[in-house]
Amino acid sequence: QVQLVESGGGLVQAGGSLMLSCAASGRSYAMGWFRQAPGKERELVATIRWSAGSTAYTDSVKGRFTISRDNAKNSVYLQMNSLKPEDTAVYYCAATGPSAGAWTYWGQGTQVTVSS
Secondary structure, eight states: OOOEEEEOOEEEETTOOEEEEEEESSOOSEEEEEEEOTTSOOEEEEEEETTTOOEEEOGGGTTTEEEEEETTTTEEEEEEOSOOGGGOEEEEEEEEOSSSSOEEEEOOOEEEEEEO
């Protein structure tokens, strides 16, 4: 069982930056950040593999968002720059199990609001 605790959401003006943090109680194969805007489906934003550190992003955030990890702190971060109003959503941290597969564990979500 892996518990995930997120922090770092808030209100920011368009063009601004925020960093989200996710502290994990255990290690998994991969971790990711999802987001869900009102009336929309949950969307995978970025992923990172714990061992290799390889990352992947959805097209709409490439060049603006950076996912990273801190092995010592068992934490994953999402640095969000050049934020746009369309980035407004609840952001969720998620983790797989010990091997590649389904996103098994979820954080409670943190609200990110970008004003125009």
